[in-house]
Amino acid sequence: MRIAILCRGILPTQAIRDYAQRRLKTALGRYQSVLASVQVRLADVNGPRGGVDKHCVVEVGGPAMAPIIVRERDADLYVAIDRAADRIDRATGRRIARMRAPRRGLSWTLAHATDAPHAGANPIPFRRIHP
Numbered sequence: 001m002r003i004a005i006l007c008r009g010i011l012p013t014q015a016i017r018d019y020a021q022r023r024l025k026t027a028l029g030r031y032q033s034v035l036a037s038v039q040v041r042l043a044d045v046n047g048p049r050g051g052v053d054k055h056c057v058v059e060v061g062g063p064a065m066a067p068i069i070v071r072e073r074d075a076d077l078y079v080a081i082d083r084a085a086d087r088i089d090r091a092t093g094r095r096i097a098r099m100r101a102p103r104r105g106l107s108w109t110l111a112h113a114t115d116a117p118h119a120g121a122n123p124i125p126f127r128r129i130h131p
Contacts, residue, residue, distance in 0.1 A: 001025075001032045009044035010054075010077070016042070020056075020081050027089040028060065034096055035062045040084075042077065056080040058088045065099065068092055 003021050010016070020040050028035060039059045046053040054077040061067040068091050072084040 001028065001035050001038060003038045003040065005040045005042065007042045009047060010042050012042075016077065019078060023081055023085045024058070024088075027085040028092060031092050031096065034065070035060050035092070037061055040081075042081075044077075054080050056084040058084045060088060060092060065095060068095060 003024055005012070005017050005020055007016075020042070024038055024040065028038060037060070041055075041057040041059075043055040043057075044053060045055060052073060052075045054074055056072045056077070057069065059067050059069045068088065070084050070087045070091060072080045072087065074080040074083065
């Protein structure tokens, strides 16, 4: 898993880079086998005027899945990175769980309808429901 950090309008200090990289490695470490790349974009929209203007956009992608993008905004850049890391962790977990879950269509019903829970039981009746 490769983590790329891009900064716009922010002085890319080593402390910010290390923090973002450490925080995302912690959040996404268990998905290393599925994810190919992680891109973090940090930006300060208003510049020296201040306000809630620090943006953190995290995009993760893998060879077998569509990209997941999370955007967070806060007055403190570190808080924005934390929130984005938490959200991308949850979103990636949900996406991977959906990819691994069996499809509940007609093929699932047919495959499980013939499996009797014990010997001598009748097969489970099924019908196709059209949406």
